Amino acid sequence: MTDADELRRRTRELLAAHPPADTERLDFLRARFDAGLAWVHFPEGLGGLGLPRSLQVVVDAELTAAGAPDNDPRRIGIGLGMAAPTILQYGTEEQKARFLRPLWTGEEVWCQLFSEPGAGSDLAALGTRAVREGDDWVVNGQKVWTSSAHVARWAILIARTDPDVPKHRGITYFVCDMTDPGVEVRPLRQITGEAEFNEVFLTDVRIPDSRRLGEVGDGWRVAQTTLNNERVAIGGRRLPREGGMIGPVAGTWRERPDLRTHDLHQRLMKLWVEAEVARLTGERLSQQLVAGQPGPEGAGMKLAFARLNQEISGLEVELRGEEGLLYDDWTMRRPELVDFTGRDAGYRYLRSKGNSIEGGTSEVLLNIVAERVLGLPAEPRTDKDVAWKDLAR
Numbered sequence: 386m387t388d389a390d391e392l393r394r395r396t397r398e399l400l401a402a403h404p405p406a407d408t409e410r411l412d413f414l415r416a417r418f419d420a421g422l423a424w425v426h427f428p429e430g431l432g433g434l435g436l437p438r439s440l441q442v443v444v445d446a447e448l449t450a451a452g453a454p455d456n457d458p459r460r461i462g463i464g465l466g467m468a469a470p471t472i473l474q475y476g477t478e479e480q481k482a483r484f485l486r487p488l489w490t491g492e493e494v495w496c497q498l499f500s501e502p503g504a505g506s507d508l509a510a511l512g513t514r515a516v517r518e519g520d521d522w523v524v525n526g527q528k529v530w531t532s533s534a535h536v537a538r539w540a541i542l543i544a545r546t547d548p549d550v551p552k553h554r555g556i557t558y559f560v561c562d563m564t565d566p567g568v569e570v571r572p573l574r575q576i577t578g579e580a581e582f583n584e585v586f587l588t589d590v591r592i593p594d595s596r597r598l599g600e601v602g603d604g605w606r607v608a609q610t611t612l613n614n615e616r617v618a619i620g621g622r623r624l625p626r627e628g629g630m631i632g633p634v635a636g637t638w639r640e641r642p643d644l645r646t647h648d649l650h651q652r653l654m655k656l657w658v659e660a661e662v663a664r665l666t667g668e669r670l671s672q673q674l675v676a677g678q679p680g681p682e683g684a685g686m687k688l689a690f691a692r693l694n695q696e697i698s699g700l701e702v703e704l705r706g707e708e709g710l711l712y713d714d715w716t717m718r719r720p721e722l723v724d725f726t727g728r729d730a731g732y733r734y735l736r737s738k739g740n741s742i743e744g745g746t747s748e749v750l751l752n753i754v755a756e757r758v759l760g761l762p763a764e765p766r767t768d769k770d771v772a773w774k775d776l777a778r
């Protein structure tokens with residue numbers, strides 16, 4: 386029996402024991418995790434079976450055909466796409482056992498406490514301090530642009546534990562409980578009118594050392610796993626044809642012949658082809674992932690995704706003419722999930738502006754591609770050997 390046959394057998398066994406029509410959603414998801422069918426490339430006992438990632442499609446196809454519920458990946462994207470691979474690579478056995486199951490089922494939402502007012506592109510300059518006190522670390526500082534902090538139970542957090550060494554070397558990676566005293570979340574309203582992200586103030590927050598991920602001072606290396614996965618999670622998702630931003634505009638084009646002009650037709654066709662090329666490249670990237678962790682190549686996908694989203698949503702506004710300038714709702718919502726292609730044309734246009742900033746700006750990703758993919762000379766860095774505390778701020 387091949388691995389695929391065995392997976393089909395196990396999936397049918399799960400469906401027989403927990404028929405989706407008669408099973409609570411959460412019970413089904415927990416049973417799926419325990420059967421090793423959540424993410425088959427994860428180890429046994431942690432939602433997987435240690436099989437190649439490429440075999441996940443076998444399970445997914447069976448479950449979709451049977452009408453089984455999914456774990457709503459859009460709602461828990463930071464957990465699935467960023468926290469989970471980092472916990473898997475650097476977590477202790479206790480941490481993996483505690484965090485991965487409720488992360489995957491969506492019972493616990495995760496957010497990412499990385500960026501600070503003075504440290505975005507230059508993330509390694511961050512100033513949030515963590516000081517060891519007995520078995521705890523006491524954390525003080527401010528984070529910003531934290532998506533989903535208002536619904537998150539846990540955060541991946543990087544903080545400075547040694548200001549006396551160069552900036553990349555004195556950082557440590559933690560898991561922060563967002564319900565702990567001293568964690569204050571304040572909404573930040575963005576161009577769409579929504580507040581999907583937040584400022585997070587950390588005042589004397591006590592994090593037990595048992596919630597440290599990786600070695601003390603090794604947080605920059607641990608964070609690379611998160612960041613490489615983030616770019617793939619944002620830019621390299623598998624999509625059906627017309628599944629991304631091109632879908633709504635192609636739909637409008639078909640349904641509204643009154644809006645068509647020759648010039649718009651030429652531009653739409655060009656963008657349609659580029660979107661399809663990007664989609665197929667994303668497909669190839671996800672197949673490469675079967676062989677291991679994503680490297681800096683994900684930066685290229687994220688770059689293409691941001692540029693295309695902005696150009697396509699701009700074309701849609703133009704295509705719709707005056708209608709395209711209308712906006713459905715300026716109420717300050719606090720969304721639980723972000724859907725770049727959701728709502729109307731105006732929302733898509735405004736929300737896509739953030740695509741070239743979140744997960745690393747396009748300028749910074751171009752530097753990464755130049756240096757780490759193409760092997761071009763690195764930019765001069767004058768702060769490499771200077772202690773963080775002596776850097777100009």
Ligand SMILES: Cc1cc2nc3c(=O)[nH]c(=O)nc-3n(C[C@H](O)[C@H](O)[C@H](O)COP(=O)(O)OP(=O)(O)OC[C@H]3O[C@@H](n4cnc5c(N)ncnc54)[C@H](O)[C@@H]3O)c2cc1C
Binds near residue numbers: 498499503
């Ligand atoms: C919608 C959205 C959601 C986000 N969610 C999160 C989150 O959940 N958690 C989190 O931690 N962060 C989050 N961020 C923050 C994001 O990662 C940062 O905004 C981003 O890394 C840029 O940092 P900055 O805003 O400090 O800009 P800066 O780093 O100050 O950059 C300003 C400008 O300078 C350019 N620049 C900077 N350095 C260079 C360089 N070396 N070469 C060329 N150009 C350069 C940049 O490209 C940019 O145009 C989010 C951002 C957005 C927009």
